[in-house]
Amino acid sequence: MAAPCRKIINQFVKRSLKCFEPRVIPCRWSNTVRNHTVEKHRHSPLSSTRELVNQQDSPSDVMVPREFRFVHPDFLPYPVWNRRDRVREKLEREDMLKRRAVIDIPEFYVGSIMAVTLADKNAPGKQNRFVGICIDRAGHGLYHYFVLRNAIDGQGVEIKYDMYNPLLLKIEVLKLEKRLDPQLYYLRDAPLEYSTFRLDMEPVSVLKGAQVPLNAIKVKMNPRPWCRRWERHNLKGVLPLDDYITEKMKKQKQHPQIEKPWEKHDLMLKARTSIDDREVDQIMTEVYKRKEKIQKEKFQKRGQEGKREVKKAQEVKK
Amino acid sequence: MFVRSMHKCCRVCLKSSTRSNAFSYFIKRQLNTKTARKLTNEEARHKRNEIFNEERARQLAFITRIEKIQVEHKGPPEDCTLIMNKGLSTPFNCAMHIGELLMNRSVLALVNGKPWDMHRPLIEDCELQFLHMKDENPFLSNQAFWRSCSFILGYVLETAFKNDYYVELCSFPVPNVTSGSFVYDADLKLQDWSPSAMELNCLSRVGQSLRFSDFRFERLDIDASVALKMFEENRFKSEQIPQIAGKSETGSSVTVYRMGDHIDITRGPLMGSTGMLSRFSVTAVHRIESPLYGPLSRVQGIAIPMSLKLHYWTYEFLMKRATKLNPAPIPTAFQAKPINETVNKKGKENDN
Amino acid sequence: MNMFRFPVRNTPRKFKKSFGVGSGPAERIKKLQMLVTALIRNERLEAKESYCLETRGYVEQLIQIAIRNGDRHAETMEKADFWLLEKDLVHKLFKVLVPRYQNYSTACTDFHFLPKKVPGSGVQMGILELKGNPWPPVVPRQRDQGHLLTNVLLSSAKAEYRMEKKITPDLRNGDHDKLEQAANT
Secondary structure (H helix, E strand, O other): OHHHHHHHHHHHHHHHHHOOOOOOOOHHHHOOOOHHHHHHHHHOOOOHHHHHHHHHOOOOOOOOOOOHHHHOHHHOOOOOHHHOOHHHHHHHHHHHHHHHHHOOOOOOOOOOEEEEEEEOOOOHHHEEEEEEEEEEEEOOHHHOEEEEEEEEOOEEEEEEEEOOOOOEEEEEEEEOOEOOOOOOHHHHHOOHHHHOOOOOOOOOOOOOOOOOOEOOOOEOOOOOOOOOOHHHOOOOOEOOOOOOOOHHHHHHHOOHHHHOHHHHOOHHHHHHHOOOHHHHHHHHHHHHHHHHHHHHHHHHHHHHHHHHHHHHHHHHHO | OHHHHHHHOEEEEOOOOOOOOOOEEEEOOOOOHHHOOOOOHHHHHHHHHHHHHHHHHHHHHOOOOOOEEEEEEOOOOOOEEEEEEOOOOOHHHHHHHHOHHHHHHOOEEEEOOEEEOOOOOOOOOEEEEEEOOOOOOOHHHHHHHHHHHHHHHHHHHHHHOOOOOOOEEEEOOOOOHHHOOEEEEEEOOOOOOOOOHHHHHHHHHHHHOHHHHOOEEEEEEEEHHHHHHHOOOOHHHHHHHHHHHHHOOOOOEEEEEEEOOEEEEOOOOOOOEHHHEEEEEEEEEEEEEEOOOEEEEEEEEEEEEOOOOOOHHHHHHHHHHHOOOOOOOOOOOOOOOOHHHHHHHHHHHHHO | OOOOOOOOOOOOOOOOOEOOEOOOHHHHHHHHHHHHHHHHHHOEEEEEHHHHHHHHHHHHHHHHHHHHHOOOOHHHHHHHHHHOOOOHHHHHHHHHHHHHHOOOOOOOEEEEEOOOOOOOOOOOEEEEEEOOOOOOOOOOOOOOOOOOHHHHHHHHHHHHHHHHHHHOOOHHHOOHHHHHHHHHO
C-alpha cells in the first residue's frame, strides 16, 4: 500500500518542481536580432544616427580627390548588401585609421614591387624582409590583404600579407607602377624571369603629383599544362595564347555559357554585387576627413616635440 | 434598493396622441405637495397641438390650385429631373420617386445650396441634393442631428415626469458636437434633485423609444401672435418670442417644429424622423444660475445615429465625458444667431 | 546603406520558358527586355508576380541611371538601347520619365497583388505600374472619415484627455517642473 502512494507523491513533487526549472531558450532566438531587421529600423526617419551620419559626411562640403577610392580600396565594404552591417563597418574603419596612424602604408597597386618587413621571433634579428611583385590585393575592410611573389633559388615564392596585421613592421614600395590586369596570378605559368627581383633592390623614386606609370609589358607564357584555363580569362598582359591551345578549346571558349554575354547588361546583377557610387563617395569623404584630422594632430605633436628638443639643447648650451 | 425606490416612486404613464401610449416608468423623486399646480404639461401640449393643426389647415387653404415645379436632383444614384407639386411636395416625396436608399438615409436636403428639412414643402424650381451622416463632409447633417437631439431632450423632459410637476422648457444653445453633449436648459421645478443612475436610465429610455415610434419633424412658420398664444403658459418662451420674431426675415414670423405631439420653437433644420436614432442617453442634470431667469437645470445627453456604429465601451466612455458640465452659454436673452454665423462656424470646424 | 528603394531578393528568380522565349539566363534577359519595354510603353503591366517583381528592379535601375547620368552618357545610352526594344521609348525615358522622377525619394514603380483565380491555375498575379501614370488608380481613394459624428466626438474627447494630462503632471516620475508650470498657469 505504501509503495504506490510514494510513487504518486514523487510524481507530484517532480511536477511541482518542474515549473521552477529554467526554461531553455534557443540561443538564436534569445538575444540576436537579424541584421536586416536592424537595418530596417536604422533606415527609419525616427533613428537619430542616420541624420548625424549624413550631416557629417555630406560630400558637398569636402572635395575628395577622384582617385582616392582607387588608392584606398581597402576602405570599401563587402558589396553583398544583405550581409552588411553598417556599424561594424564604421568601427572597422576607425580601427584601420588607428593602425594607419602607427604604420605608414604607402600607395601601391597590383604590379608594384614592394618590400615588407615582418616581425618573426624565429628569424635572425627577429625580423624578416621579403621583396616581390604585388600580384593581387583583395579583401574588405580590416581583412584586406595583398600577395607578393618572387623567385628565390629558382623557386617561385608567394606570400600573402594581411595589411592590418600588427606584426607588420614596415611596408615599402620599391617601384610604383600598374599592370594591364587586375590580378597577376598568370605569372605562376610564365617563365621565372618575369617574377624575379633582387632582394637588395633600391627604391625607384617617382615624381610627386605625376601619374602612376603603367607597365605595358606582355608576358610570354609557358606551354600547357597551366594551373588555370588562362585562355578564358581575357588577359591583356599576355602574348596571344593561340599557339598553346587546341581547336576544341577555342570553340569551348566562345560557348555562351562560358562567355555569358548577357551579364554585360544585367543591371540588377551589377546592383547586387557592387557598391553604389554615392555610397562610395560618402565613405571616402568620411575617411578623407578623419585622415586629415589625424595628420594635423601628428604635425602638432611633432611641433611640440621639436620645441622641447630645442629647449633641451638651449639648456645644455647654458 | 428596489423596495426603497418603490416606496418613494409613483407610476407615470406616457400619453402620446398618435402611436405609443403604453410606456410606463418608475421615477424616483421626492413628493412635494406644496408646489402642486393645476396646469399640467399634458394639457399645454394638447392646446398647442390644436393651434398647430388650425394654423396648418389655414395655411394649406391658401393653395387652391396645384402648380407644378421642376426639381433637378443631383448626386447618387443618378442625376434626374422631377416634376413636383408646388407648396405640397417635400424633398422626402422626391426621394420616394428616386429610391428607397435616399428615403432611409437622408438626414437633410440641400435646396439651391441651402439646408432644407426633409418634410418641408418645396416652393419653387430648384436644384436638390440629399445629405446623410456618412457624407464626405457631414457637418450640416451632424448639426441637424445634434439640434434634433436637443429637441428630443425637451420632449423627454416634458413627458417623463408626473403631471404634478409642470416642467417649463427654456431654450437650447447652438449645437456643438465637439463639446461632447447636447443640452436643454429647463426649469424642472425640482429643487436639489440629483438624479441617480437609474433615474437617468429611465429618462434615456423615453428618448430611446422614439426610434421605434418613427415620428416625423414637421415644420411650420407661424405669426408671432399665434406663437405667443401657443406658448402663453411658458414664461421663458413667451419672453423669447418677440425677440425671435424681430430677428426673422419678415419681422413677425416664428418657426415651430412638431414631433409626435411635442411642439417647440427652433430655427431648424432638423433631421427627417426619429427613426434615425440609434442610442440616446440622458447623462447629467446640472444646476445653473441664469441672471435673467434665475435657477435653471441644464440637462445633457448624448446620442448616435443609426447609420454609425460604435462599440459599447467607446459609447460609455463618451457618456462619461458627457456628464461634465457643457460650456455652452447660459441663457440670458435670445440666443439664436443668424444663419451666416453658422456658415462661418462650418468653415472653422473644417480647418480643425 | 542599401541603395534600393524597394524590396529586393538576394538571388534573382529563374524563369520557365514561356511565349516566344525559352528557359535559361539568356532567355530570361530576353523576357525581361520585353517586359521592361511593355512597362515603359504602357506604364502599367499585369503579369505573374515573379515577372512583375523582377521587371521592377530593372526598370528602377534603368530610370535611376538615366536620372544620374543624363542622355549624354554613352554607357547609359547603350543600356537604354539594350533594354528598350522599341527605340522611340529611349526618347520617352529621357524626356518624360527622367523629369517626372527627378525629385522622387521613393521608388518610381508600384506593385499590387491581384487575387488568385479559383478555379484556376493558382498562379499569383500582380500589377506593376509606373507612378504618376494617367490610368485610373488601382486602389480606390480612401474617404476621409474624420468628420463623421462619432469621430468628431472621439477626437474632441481625445484632445480633452490630452489637455488634462498635460495640466495634471505625472508625480510618479517626479515632474516637478510641470507641476510648477501648471500652478503658474
